[in-house]
Amino acid sequence: MFTGKYYKTTWHLALLCGLFCTTLTSYADAPEDYDFTEYDVGIQRAKQSGKKVFLYFGRYGCGYCDKTNKESFSDATIKQYYSSNYELVYVDAEGGNRLTLPSGEVISEQQFGARLKTLVTPYFLFLEPDGTPILKVPGFKTKADLLKLHKFIHEGHYKTTAFNNFK
Numbered sequence: 001m002f003t004g005k006y007y008k009t010t011w012h013l014a015l016l017c018g019l020f021c022t023t024l025t026s027y028a029d030a031p032e033d034y035d036f037t038e039y040d041v042g043i044q045r046a047k048q049s050g051k052k053v054f055l056y057f058g059r060y061g062c063g064y065c066d067k068t069n070k071e072s073f074s075d076a077t078i079k080q081y082y083s084s085n086y087e088l089v090y091v092d093a094e095g096g097n098r099l100t101l102p103s104g105e106v107i108s109e110q111q112f113g114a115r116l117k118t119l120v121t122p123y124f125l126f127l128e129p130d131g132t133p134i135l136k137v138p139g140f141k142t143k144a145d146l147l148k149l150h151k152f153i154h155e156g157h158y159k160t161t162a163f164n165n166f167k
Helices: 004-025 039-049 063-071 076-085 109-115 143-154
Strands: 052-058 086-092 098-100 106-108 123-127 133-138
Touching: 039 052, 039 086, 039 098, 076 086, 076 143, 086 109, 106 109, 123 143, 133 143
Parallel strands: 052 086
Antiparallel strands: 052 123, 098 106, 123 133
């Protein structure tokens, strides 16, 4: 049994390690070199700019999120189209951070994902500037998929046809 100074030092190290590991496992990664913001900030920016919102639900440790980030979001054309035409929002599908919906309701990121039925990650949503959903798209997306999604939304095809018919 540990006693005295050694016990206190060991206990403090264990506590710090626990806090560090908890912080690491609750963090989710957005694509590098993009200006993704929190939900509340993105919705406010969209209301001011008139741009639609591209919302990315991801989570730490998601292999398909990592694959999408590395293989698709690393493309310069994708970055240019998405950064120029949308307010970019990232939500941690397992996160406990609170966000405020346009209605004023405050819920956690995880609750928001459950409400929108984002059962897998990555999960992408395109929203009107007021937060109204336009299109929900689950799973890994290639560069070609992301370009087609951009064209569908940016050119307004979503107003007259379903995405499955647009393909």
